[in-house]
Amino acid sequence: MTVPLPEITLAVMWLGLTAYVLFGGADFGGGVWDLLAGGARTGHRARDLIEHSIGPVWEANHVWLIFVVVVMWTGIPSVFAAVASTLYIPLTLAALGIIARGSAFAFRKASTELWQRRLFGAAFAFSSVATPFFLGTVAGALASRRVPPGIARGELVTSWVNPTSLLAGALAVGTAAYLAAVYLTRDAQRAGEDGLAGYFRARALACGLVVGVLSAAGLLVLRADAPVLFAELTAGRALPLLVLSVGAGLASLVLLWRRAYLAVRVTAALAVTGLLWGWGVGQYPELLPGVTVREAAATGSVLAATLGALAVGAVLLLPSLWWLYATFQRDRTPH
Amino acid sequence: MGMVLGVLTAVAQGAATDADLVAARAQMALSLGWHIVLACFGVGMPAITLLAEWRGLRTGDVHYRLLARRWARTMGVLFAVGAVSGTILSFEMGLLWPGLMGTYGEVIGLPFAMEGIAFFIEAIFLGIYLYAWDRLSPRAHLLAGVPIVVAGVVSAFFVVAANAWMQQPTGFRLDGGRITEVAPWAAMFNPATPPQTVHMILAAFMVAGFGMASVYAVAMLRGSRGRYHRLGLLLPFTVAAIVTPVQVGVGDWAAHFVADNQPVKLAAMEAVLETRRGVPLHLGGVVVDGELRYALEIPYGLSLLAHWDPNAEITGLSEVPPADRPPINPVHWAFQIMVGLGLALLALSAWAAVSRRRRRDPTRSSWFLRATAVSGVAAVLAMEAGWVVTEVGRQPWIVYGRMRTAEAVNPAPGLVYGFALVTLVYVVLTVATVYVLRRMVRDKPVPIAPQERDVSGYEVV
């Protein structure tokens, strides 16, 4: 039996994408709640909590995106070239959003005067909405088969301004906000801020409902706009994942209602994971119209070397990541 | 109809228009040239900061401990900006150069994948180092900084190895425009990797060391002559001054490598137009109408330097057709600037060494302080000039001898607007970064956990 290197590489890339959505996505969501937190006085406690939760971890969470991009150009180079060249407009906008967000966040931390904190805060918050939106439109373009193989062969505008893309963009923002609100309830509770925990609980509930409705609407859009994927999701291989996502989503609402803030972290993450893997499994083995994983994959020696290097890297990474999260999830005892 | 045909032909040859190709190259140069300054601090600054923290632990000298905290806080800002500007680069590899990545992405993928792991390690331990200052024992905290240093140096190695491959592409077989076989390790350890990576890593320590020292030199010139400022100058300066003589030697190695493997680039660096023996070294000068003017000549100098033989033959640019020649003047000038500044920084390092030998304090001389105040800018300029030599000297190839830059560029129309937008963003980013860094210099007191300045309930010094 030969080892299915292309499939393993794709799965590793999808794992990276999942981690980016679950961790990096929540950091974007924090920015969304920062935007909606109201004036400088009233919103100050929510903003502080967000800043403290994101501060130590956002750079590590952000690296997942780089991981996905690099595995993509190494593992399926022609697909990377096709996606980047056709979708260069939303990707450029997402890239600029990433610059604005990361630097404004760091600058705000380093500033003291209110007007500076407001200015950088606004840049941070607005780019936290724009960036996941544009990344979502890219996902929509792929799901609705609007990126043909070859370099810059697709439509430059309608490839990402279309029903599936717009919906995927909105869903990306909604998911990010939802995950953030769920994580923040627990962070607030642990910090002993029960008022804030309630604040984020209400928002998580509302946002969860909105995301649920958006997902349902998304299925309808897919039926018209991406019938193949729709069929797989509702009747094919991907159905179990869709069921998992819906089930975990409903369970999350119940758990939130009952203030089980730790357990809801797991179910909320599962709901989002189900959605992502449902898309992946539903679309497999076709990456671009007429191009399968096998056709697009890099040569075996490259895949083997890369997977080997990543495996060695994982041995170093996993304990380090665990130490990072453990250090900051432990109850803090300021002097 | 004529226009449609025109556009179609242009697309077949590369960018939508010539302006789009120029814009793509300018955008890449701007983003790389910007990122590399931050990357140099990302490579060099953690080591220097740890050195200060370690001295502070050993000697109990509070000045070292204060310096370490200050630098850690600055690192927090620089790393964030470095990380986002690096992310843009990985997008741009595909947005601007899909022809390169679609064909050769897999060949240079391995070093980038390993670099990704290094970034992870760096970001994780940076989070711990910056935010857990008060939660770890001093020893554990110091140790948490070590992976940052290692990961920074290693990631510089990986990314420059990828660039070295573009200079000396090896380790693959191409059949009918498709890669059929790859030896990823051979591609990564291509012949250009050793000189280029060593030269770059040393450059990063020079930029960080002289850069940090210049901040304190300016402060001392303005009258802050305390121990805190003196140490803030001397510690990073010493690191840079130790590296500088080595760097000049490594630069010579890099130059020999180019002389042997990229003779056309060497011809542009030295403005040699015709192939000859016993070629003089040209100092300064501009090439106008295919002729070098106003240059100072040192007889036999180039033949001697490049091949250790006064009569060695040097290939001239006219050996290759005009379409294969890099632009001469920028490459020639960039090379002169790098070498000139490298020698000047060597002289500055020697000054400090001699005055310490004589048991004198170099920081008492205001000329020394003035020179140190500009040394940071000089190191950055030398480093940028070096990249212009490497990258512009490689033109018109994006993969030396294999793929032309015009074949790699994204053929989609409108790259010019992307370039305008990106330039605007970088201008704003530069202004904001400089402004925030300048503000931070004035902040007092320094909190124990450098990133938690706004939190009440933390110890401050």
Ligand code: HDD
């Ligand atoms: C502080 C920075 C610095 C200093 C003082 C020097 N260099 Fe340098 N040089 C670089 C920073 C740099 C660089 C930016 O790091 C480059 C660009 C690519 C690379 O690998 O290193 C470079 C490239 C570079 C190249 C081109 C290599 C290629 O195209 O593959 C040559 C021939 C030299 N250098 C030679 C020298 C010499 C003879 C120096 C003697 C003074 C010198 N450099 C000082």
Ligand code: HEM
């Ligand atoms: C960080 C330091 C670097 C600087 C300052 C730098 C500088 C430049 C400059 C000035 C150009 C424009 C050349 C021209 O169009 O005439 C360029 C092009 C380019 N560089 Fe670099 N470079 C750096 C490192 C790298 C590395 C590490 C890579 C890849 C691994 C790379 C890949 C490219 C590519 C793909 C182009 C565009 C194609 C071209 O014009 O040849 N560069 N760079």
Ligand code: HEM
């Ligand atoms: C000589 C050239 C380069 C060197 C030495 C270098 C080095 C570094 C270092 C040390 C960092 C992390 C430290 C910091 O954030 O300040 C960094 C960040 C980054 N670099 Fe570069 N880089 C170079 C060029 C490039 C190129 C050409 C690319 C893209 C293809 C790139 C991609 C990145 C990315 C994605 C990050 C962000 C990682 C993070 O989140 O920390 N770099 N680079």
